[in-house]
Amino acid sequence: MAKLAAKGGEALLEGKTIGQAWPIYDETDRQALIRVLESGKWCSVVYGEQAESEVGRFEVEFARYQGCKYGCGVTNGTTAIEVALRAGGIKPGDEVIVPAASFIATAMAVSTLGAVPVFVDIDPETYTLAPAALADAVTPRTRAVIPVHLGGYPADMDRIIALAHEHELVVIEDCAHVHGTIWDGHKFPVADMGTFSFQLGKTLTAGEGGMVLTDSEELAAKLHSLSSHGRMRGRPTYEHRLVGSNLRMTEFQGALLLAQFARLDEQIKHRDANAIYLAAGLGEIPGLRALRRDKCLTQWGFYHWNFKFIPEAWEGITRDQFLEAARAEGLAMGAGVHVSPMYANPMYTEEDTPYRKQDCANCEYASQYESLSLSHPNFLGPRDDMDLILAACQKIWDNRSELRDR
Numbered sequence: 001m002a003k004l005a006a007k008g009g010e011a012l013l014e015g016k017t018i019g020q021a022w023p024i025y026d027e028t029d030r031q032a033l034i035r036v037l038e039s040g041k042w043c044s045v046v047y048g049e050q051a052e053s054e055v056g057r058f059e060v061e062f063a064r065y066q067g068c069k070y071g072c073g074v075t076n077g078t079t080a081i082e083v084a085l086r087a088g089g090i091k092p093g094d095e096v097i098v099p100a101a102s103f104i105a106t107a108m109a110v111s112t113l114g115a116v117p118v119f120v121d122i123d124p125e126t127y128t129l130a131p132a133a134l135a136d137a138v139t140p141r142t143r144a145v146i147p148v149h150l151g152g153y154p155a156d157m158d159r160i161i162a163l164a165h166e167h168e169l170v171v172i173e174d175c176a177h178v179h180g181t182i183w184d185g186h187k188f189p190v191a192d193m194g195t196f197s198f199q200l201g202k203t204l205t206a207g208e209g210g211m212v213l214t215d216s217e218e219l220a221a222k223l224h225s226l227s228s229h230g231r232m233r234g235r236p237t238y239e240h241r242l243v244g245s246n247l248r249m250t251e252f253q254g255a256l257l258l259a260q261f262a263r264l265d266e267q268i269k270h271r272d273a274n275a276i277y278l279a280a281g282l283g284e285i286p287g288l289r290a291l292r293r294d295k296c297l298t299q300w301g302f303y304h305w306n307f308k309f310i311p312e313a314w315e316g317i318t319r320d321q322f323l324e325a326a327r328a329e330g331l332a333m334g335a336g337v338h339v340s341p342m343y344a345n346p347m348y349t350e351e352d353t354p355y356r357k358q359d360c361a362n363c364e365y366a367s368q369y370e371s372l373s374l375s376h377p378n379f380l381g382p383r384d385d386m387d388l389i390l391a392a393c394q395k396i397w398d399n400r401s402e403l404r405d406r
């Protein structure tokens, strides 16, 4: 009689739930939305001053939380990258270096502008852009780099910024996963600009939404203008100075984000404490391990928590067989590293959508054979939930021979 659920045994998590359902909301969120509804002021343009609108207040609060001076709220995390590229002066035909491991939006924003994404490899331990790969990819046409803090684990910004300065590149950090992460006493971005997503799955959400953060007053003014028909803050509504689109966040999003924001820090701390416990427990299972956590990473505000399957330990059993077995036991587990479909999918031909790619062996290996991840709501429950996750992993390890039997 098989023990593993994948082979007909009983699922270890049958009838149990791990973490909390996402999104989380209560009366505060409901009242925030009603406040906007009843005000009739659903669009931030009706407000002259930033501090008067919901979006403006959220921009100020979120920028302060992330340790930045200015925030510009936009429709989503993809348009945040697009407008940041425009504010950074990126033009059609310019090359922009991106890591091969990311959601497609990072590269697609570059292509939308008519610029050329150049895919480079990742560090095999942290799954973030490898600085050496960046150095190798620079050409006279390179204008920018977009490191992604994948899963909320920080990219090596010291080395990336040093290289970017050497080659006069604009640095835009894709911060879609890194809300609240603290590295060596600071949050992100640390470079010219950082772009956030508040899409439904993210750790801070209004269903959709995005923001660009920067310390530069000049860039902030440009970002606001480019995302609101070329208007300038504090100037008359029908004065247009730049060619810009309408990428404004609605007042409903601003109000909901303010309400959600009140829970963010506590949720991040709760998840991280559970993740530290889980990482220690995984150390007892030979075929799995947590990412090596640098001592500078004092708070990991992850979106999905990446960890590793160790193929050699499983002697022929693959990561995908493990994933199937984990899901059968009731664990909502995935692969945390995906090669950007623009890099891998023949639909995006180099002719129609120009791009370049370097050798990305680490990224291909991690995405096919090694990477595992659990999304952030799994970590919002009690410590016992971590014990259940560990018990399910241990069960698969102990009964792995069943996965070999056809």
Ligand SMILES: Cc1ncc(COP(=O)(O)O)c(C=O)c1O
Pocket (backbone or CB within 6 Å): 076, 077, 078, 079, 102, 103, 105, 106, 148, 174, 176, 177, 196, 197, 198, 199, 208, 209, 210
């Ligand atoms: C790394 C990364 N960048 C950008 C985005 C785009 O954000 P949005 O869905 O808000 O456009 C996402 C969304 O999942 C993402 O994961």
